[in-house]
Amino acid sequence: MHYYRYSTAEVSCCYKYLLFSYNIIFWLSGMVLLGIGLWAWSEKGILSDITKVTRLHGFDPVWLVLVVGVIMFTLGFAGCVGALRENICLLKFFCGAIVLIFFMELAVAVLAFLFQDWVRDRAKEFFENNIKAYRDDIDLQNLIDSLQKANHCCGAQGPDDWNLNEYFNCTGENLSREKCGVPFYNTLLTFFSLPILQQSVINTQCGYDVRVRLESKRGTVTYTRGCMAALEAWLPRNIYIVAGAFLVISILQIFGIYLARTLMSDIDAVKAGYRF
16 A cells, blocks of 8 residues: 655745736836837937937936836746746746845935935036936936926026036027027926917927026026025925835835745745655
């Protein structure tokens, strides 16, 4: 008579499909971001001439979308397949990557707090470089416009930072109509109403010759506060929102790590049971 010993260990379906559901959201979100990034590049003609990527001297926001999309797609795919196929290698890759990202976020937050002056200088340099490349890329232009419009600011330190841009500088060699001006989203007169049409219209010429005025009178036409000062003032007012967002992201990451580790433990227990 033969006796068979069956293992009592089994993989929890609850953790398995919970981890799958957790990752399917990131996988699909990654696909959406990748699609948006590739569509934006196709609209700018970069996919037909990839050398255009190196011609932009400022920051191309599409890069951020693509990088985030690739990371989310890769981790989501590894987590989904690892959970469904009970693949230890994919689950370890997913878990290790989430742990690495978590500690990188934590390190960046701590270093940014400890070296605030260095971070401030790098942010100022970054903003000024993008002012120089303002007209080189439509996505960069929209990003700077949105940032200045939302924070009611102009330039990194002030409106005169737009001298860094070849279209807005006040040198005698500049023949641009935008000479000594600022982008129209930086002004207080961006929109004006037309009673006949019963709607507001964007005044694209309101930034012309703004910096020709005396500094004491610029405040009636354009924002005079720099965006660095505006962001520094914004952070203390919204510290609880920032801390809450960081906490939510951290909890989601820790939850994903917990699910992956629990599922790997179940798989190891089942494999150990079959060895006897």
